[in-house]
Amino acid sequence: MYSPTSRLLGVLELLQSRQHISGTELAQRLEIHPRTVRRYIQQLQDMGIPVEAERGIHGSYRLKPGQRVPPLLFTEQETLALSLGLLTIRELQFPVERSTTETTLAKIERVLPAGLVQHARALQAAISMQLGMRSRRIEPTWLMQLSLAVQRCQQVQIEYLSAIQILTERTIDAYGIVFNEGAWYLVGYCYLRMAIRVFRLDRIQAMQLLDSSFERPASIDIIAIVQSALNATDQPNEVEVLLKTTIEHARHIIPPAMGRLEATPHGVLLCRTAVHLEWVAFSLLELDIPVVVLQPAALRELLQAIATKALTMINDPAAPSN
The missing domain is CATH 2.30.30 (SH3 type barrels.)
Known part of the structure; x- marks a missing residue:
């Protein structure tokens, strides 16, 4: 039994293999009703595939001259899922080379109709991700x-x-x-x-x-x-951070997974437990607002160590001066 998707691809394949083909012949070849042919043609057109219809008794369908469409098709929602997935992989620093995500996005664009290419590029240009974590590099x-x-x-x-x-x-x-x-x-x-x-x-x-x-x-x-293993081997740290901003702005820049937000007279209190303080420290450094670490002391010490290391990178007396 044929599925609707396979028949839709069959319509496209027949259109690519013939200069003209009538709706009657499409219906006969695919064993479907002529009204279903018209519905499939409309679906292809909605996906941005340039199908032209010639009306009349001997009317037929054809792809716009000079156009060939690869057999791999994505809907608008599928394009959204693929683009967001690849962008997330790139920003999370998953164990995939950045060049691989870029070439994958390029290959997807190559098999998309023009309208969906615009959608994919719009997603890449418009969306920035602040994920609040840094992934440790693995092989x-x-x-x-x-x-x-x-x-x-x-x-x-x-x-x-x-x-x-x-x-x-x-x-x-x-x-x-x-x-x-x-x-x-x-x-x-x-x-x-x-x-x-x-x-x-x-x-x-x-x-x-x-x-x-x-x-x-x-x-x-x-x-x-x-x-359970993390909680057993490493005592979770109670993290409290004061964000010098409004609760509305804090909710906009702080993802829910990063912690609980509470408005106070002095700013917004960010609270959570964390086993690994390294990613908390780097997440706080990436925030473009004033931040005061209230606890734990280990987080303040870690930030101090990061700051000291950063200063040594620019204050080496042995480095040649310009």
Whole structure:
């Protein structure tokens, strides 16, 4: 049985293969009613494909002379989803080279009708993203290999550097991957520890897929496992920051996931808990408003260390002067 989408593509294919084709012939070739042909033609025209109709007893349809449309078609909503998805991947600094997202966007534009090309370019030109986090850099090929291992229930062997700089070799049943607050985590059964463990992908030093497989547990919540592990190994910090702006402006520039906002006589109080203070610090530095860190002391110390490091970059007495 043909689907409406396959028939719509069939209409387009027949239009591209013939200089003229009548509605009757289209209906016969695709085994549909002539009124359905007219509906499909209208859909193609609404998508920006230049289909011309010649009226009359011997009327027919044709593509505008000199026009050929690739067989890959996207609707306006699909164009929106693809463009926003690629822009988000780029701004989140996911393990995909920026040039890859740019060339992918260019390839999508090449197969879009003119009207949708304008929509895609409008999205890219008009939208800026302030995501409030920085992603730790990981090896792109490892993320792909781990994803395949999860899908195939294939064991992996990794060399893992712990937070206290101890290097171990581990065999893992890879259950799933989680992106949380700027960091990537692998959840799996560790044969070294004989238990389910959570591993930061940026701490993996080497990795290879093994020929052996495993049976995935019937019910497992990998997000809950990551959150539980983070809360168990690192005491969450209570973050309180005073934003010197109005509550309306704060709601405009602060994403809901970044924390809870509360209006006060002195500004807007931003409150949340955070295991990793690094991404909180960089998120605050990117805000274009005055900010006062109230707590924790560890966040103030981290910002002081960042500031000291930044000053050494421009105040090196050994650097040659102009």
